[in-house]
Amino acid sequence: MRISLTKNVLAGLLFVGFGLFGLWLSHSLDMGTADAMGSGYFPRMVCSLLIVCGGVLAVLALVWPDERPEGWHWRPLVCVTLASLAFALLLRPLGLVAALAVTILLGALSGPLLPPLKLAFLVVVLIAVNVGIFVLALGMPIPLWPALT
Amino acid sequence: MPDLLANIAMGFGVALTWQNLGLCLFGCALGTAIGVLPGIGPLTTMALILPITFWLQPVGALIMLAGVFYGAQYGGSTTAILVKIPGETSSVVTILDGHAMAQQGRAGPALAIAALGSLFAGTVVTLLIAVAGPPLASVALMFQSADYVSVMLLGLVSAVVLAHGSVLKAIGMIVLGVLFGLVGTDVSTGDYRMTGGFDVLFDGIGFVPLSMGLFGLAEIMTNLEEPGRAPPATMRVRELMPTRADLLRCLPAMIRGTVVGTVFGILPGGGPTIAAFSAYSLEKKVSRNPERFGKGAIEGVAAPETANNAAAQACFIPMLSLGVPPNALMALMIGAMMVHGITPGPEIITKQPVLFWGLIASMWIGNAMLVVMNLPLIGLWVKLLQMPYGYLFPSILVFCCIGTYTLNSSPAEVLIMTAFGVVGYVFRKLDCEPAPLLLGLVLGPMLEENFRRAMVLSGGDWSIFVRRPLSLAFLLAAAGLLVAVALPSIRRSREAAFRE
Numbered sequence: 001m002r003i004s005l006t007k008n009v010l011a012g013l014l015f016v017g018f019g020l021f022g023l024w025l026s027h028s029l030d031m032g033t034a035d036a037m038g039s040g041y042f043p044r045m046v047c048s049l050l051i052v053c054g055g056v057l058a059v060l061a062l063v064w065p066d067e068r069p070e071g072w073h074w075r076p077l078v079c080v081t082l083a084s085l086a087f088a089l090l091l092r093p094l095g096l097v098a099a100l101a102v103t104i105l106l107g108a109l110s111g112p113l114l115p116p117l118k119l120a121f122l123v124v125v126l127i128a129v130n131v132g133i134f135v136l137a138l139g140m141p142i143p144l145w146p147a148l149t
Numbered sequence: 150m151p152d153l154l155a156n157i158a159m160g161f162g163v164a165l166t167w168q169n170l171g172l173c174l175f176g177c178a179l180g181t182a183i184g185v186l187p188g189i190g191p192l193t194t195m196a197l198i199l200p201i202t203f204w205l206q207p208v209g210a211l212i213m214l215a216g217v218f219y220g221a222q223y224g225g226s227t228t229a230i231l232v233k234i235p236g237e238t239s240s241v242v243t244i245l246d247g248h249a250m251a252q253q254g255r256a257g258p259a260l261a262i263a264a265l266g267s268l269f270a271g272t273v274v275t276l277l278i279a280v281a282g283p284p285l286a287s288v289a290l291m292f293q294s295a296d297y298v299s300v301m302l303l304g305l306v307s308a309v310v311l312a313h314g315s316v317l318k319a320i321g322m323i324v325l326g327v328l329f330g331l332v333g334t335d336v337s338t339g340d341y342r343m344t345g346g347f348d349v350l351f352d353g354i355g356f357v358p359l360s361m362g363l364f365g366l367a368e369i370m371t372n373l374e375e376p377g378r379a380p381p382a383t384m385r386v387r388e389l390m391p392t393r394a395d396l397l398r399c400l401p402a403m404i405r406g407t408v409v410g411t412v413f414g415i416l417p418g419g420g421p422t423i424a425a426f427s428a429y430s431l432e433k434k435v436s437r438n439p440e441r442f443g444k445g446a447i448e449g450v451a452a453p454e455t456a457n458n459a460a461a462q463a464c465f466i467p468m469l470s471l472g473v474p475p476n477a478l479m480a481l482m483i484g485a486m487m488v489h490g491i492t493p494g495p496e497i498i499t500k501q502p503v504l505f506w507g508l509i510a511s512m513w514i515g516n517a518m519l520v521v522m523n524l525p526l527i528g529l530w531v532k533l534l535q536m537p538y539g540y541l542f543p544s545i546l547v548f549c550c551i552g553t554y555t556l557n558s559s560p561a562e563v564l565i566m567t568a569f570g571v572v573g574y575v576f577r578k579l580d581c582e583p584a585p586l587l588l589g590l591v592l593g594p595m596l597e598e599n600f601r602r603a604m605v606l607s608g609g610d611w612s613i614f615v616r617r618p619l620s621l622a623f624l625l626a627a628a629g630l631l632v633a634v635a636l637p638s639i640r641r642s643r644e645a646a647f648r649e
Contacts, residue, residue, distance in 0.1 A: 007578075007579045007580050008315065008318070008579075010579050011318055011321070011579040011580070011581050012321075014575070014579070014581075015321040015324075015325065018325055018328065019328075022328050022343060025342075025343040025344075025345060026342060026343050029340060029342060030338070030340070033609060034604050034609035034611070035604055035605055035607075035608045035609030035610075036605065036609075037601050037604065037605075038338065039335040039337070039338045039340040039342055040342075041601075042331065042597045042600065042601070043328070043331050043342060043343065046324060046327050046328050046331065046593075047328065049324050050321065050324045050325060050328060053317060053320050053321045053324060054321055056317060057315070057317040057318060057321060060317070069578045069579055071374060071578075072578065073370075073373070073374045075373075076369065076370040076371075076373035076374060077370050077571065077574055080366055080369055080370050080373075080546060080570060081366075081567055081570060081571055083546055083550075084366060084546065084549065084550050084563060084566060084567040084570065085564070085567050087547075087550040087551075087554070087563055088550075088554075088560040088561070088563035088564045088567065089560070091554065091560055091563075092560060096551075100547060100551075103546065103547055103550055104543045104546075104547055107369075107542070107543045107546040107547070108539075108543050110369075110370075110373055110542075111373045111538065111539055111542060112539060114539050114540075118539075122540055122543060122544075126543065126544055126547050130547060130548075130551055133201075134551060134555055138201075138204055138555075140555050140558075141558070142554075142555070142558075
């Protein structure tokens with residue numbers, strides 16, 4: 001039998017993976033007994049259920065294959081991920097204004113490119129709106145500019 | 150009865166303060182806007198504005214979130230009728246007759262009947278919540294832990310049955326959600342569970358980063374895969390008011406739509422979309438001349454539009470009176486309440502009367518506002534459709550990032566959100582719906598707490614769940630549902646309903 005990695009097989013494997021990972025993470029937790037459960041009782045139950053569920057899903061899909069996942073588009077995935085990563089990592093050292101600008105530009109790369117002038121306009125407007133809402137109106141203590149040390 | 154009137158009066162007193170009126174207006178306007186825009190749904194929007202609501206009073210926060218939800222039902226119908234694009238999935242069936250009417254030059258009456266039907270449903274269901282909520286909550290107060298476990302299982306099972314696609318996948322997503330809900334400090338022992346030693350996870354996986362990642366970021370990624378949409382051609386709206394004959398024809402359809410919508414709204418796992426589909430097929434079945442449907446029958450607009458709004462509001466009944474969310478949107482509302490330090494459950498009505506009655510009164514006010522906002526301002530909303538996604542998605546992206554950060558001033562939570570964005574994209578590619586996961590995330594900790602307490606009370610005896618009559622009834626209902634979905638005939642009709 002040829003093994004084909006269909007949507008259901010992959011989803012099943014994903015569930016099994018999460019279940020095993022959960023079991024591994026909770027291996028040191030106290031199991032306890034049914035009338036006095038430790039912190040590990042319920043997590044183990046849930047992980048086992050997830051593994052069973054994913055296993056059945058994958059096996060059924062091997063016997064009756066469904067369609068394969070299609071149309072992976074890497075650009076939006078990578079650019080959006082990088083953009084929010086950049087925000088998380090740059091906010092503290094560079095301040096809100098610079099972090100927002102980097103995030104917007106990286107994010108804009110993931111779709112059809114806007115003309116430079118429109119993009120610049122978008123960057124300015126979004127920075128102004130967000131600084132307005134979160135820093136000026138809500139008074140969040142977010143650094144706006146790079147810390148001078 | 151006098152109690153009820155006094156309570157409703159108090160609710161209006163709360164909802165009619167300037168601040169709450171403003172929040173209601175803002176929520177409804179935002180809801181209409183995202184309802185009009187395809188590709189961004191109420192779940193994403195509610196997740197996006199969640200961080201802002203933490204600066205508000207709990208009542209105001211819930212009023213605004215609720216406004217987004219039912220406002221989206223109004224907005225979705227506008228685009229369905231005028232440009233044949235469903236702004237929301239719950240408006241898909243409205244296209245059939247609504248757009249046909251628009252092509253016959255009767256877009257105005259179609260829009261008007263959609264708005265009036267929604268107002269009708271909103272009024273009836275608001276009253277129903279006010280009347281039925283408190284007694285239901287007093288029944289729920291008799292629940293013991295075992296009963297709670299069973300009612301939550303029933304809720305999760307019916308969420309699975311009513312979700313579309315593979316049943317096993319839906320179960321897997323819910324269980325995964327429960328698992329994510331367990332991460333963090335165990336409340337009964339104080340142990341850190343499955344944190345991998347990261348201190349950002351000691352308080353658990355945050356509701357906001359998870360939903361922003363799964364719904365905000367992942368949605369951007371999938372939307373960007375489609376080639377750019379051409380701005381749609383729009384219809385002119387001339388005559389607005391429906392004729393007397395239209396109204397007479399629609400009134401029974403609206404009443405039936407309200408009933409269908411309410412039932413599907415209360416049912417765990419139900420919601421506006423399935424309610425609209427069912428109401429449309431019911432209307433076609435009872436009609437004397439079903440061949441008119443699809444060719445501009447005004448009942449075909451009235452019934453689903455009434456039903457989706459009825460369902461959108463009826464979902465609040467189990468959420469407010471039992472503390473058990475029937476779908477992911479209500480799970481999000483519960484998440485918002487918990488962040489405000491309000492424990493969901495049957496005590497809300499007695500302990501937080503201002504919140505309960507204020508929210509109910511605001512729903513009625515919001516519905517009235519929406520009719521005013523939608524009919525004369527229709528041109529404005531249609532203009533919104535012309536906004537290119539190129540502007541929209543960077544705004545959503547930035548809002549996800551900064552919203553998640555401000556919650557706890559923690560860049561690490563933005564990293565968690567990013568991770569869930571990637572996971573959410575993979576889920577979408579594998580046809581795993583993320584909404585049941587959210588339900589599991591919210592219900593997971595409640596489920597564990599009640600399960601442990603039930604087992605302690607019974608001394609470790611599992612039969613406690615079948616010995617209590619209430620619990621047994623819920624479990625039997627859940628088992629019945631699972632059997633039903635396995636039966637071939639029901640399975641076929643379920644698939645047909647989702648295909649239409």
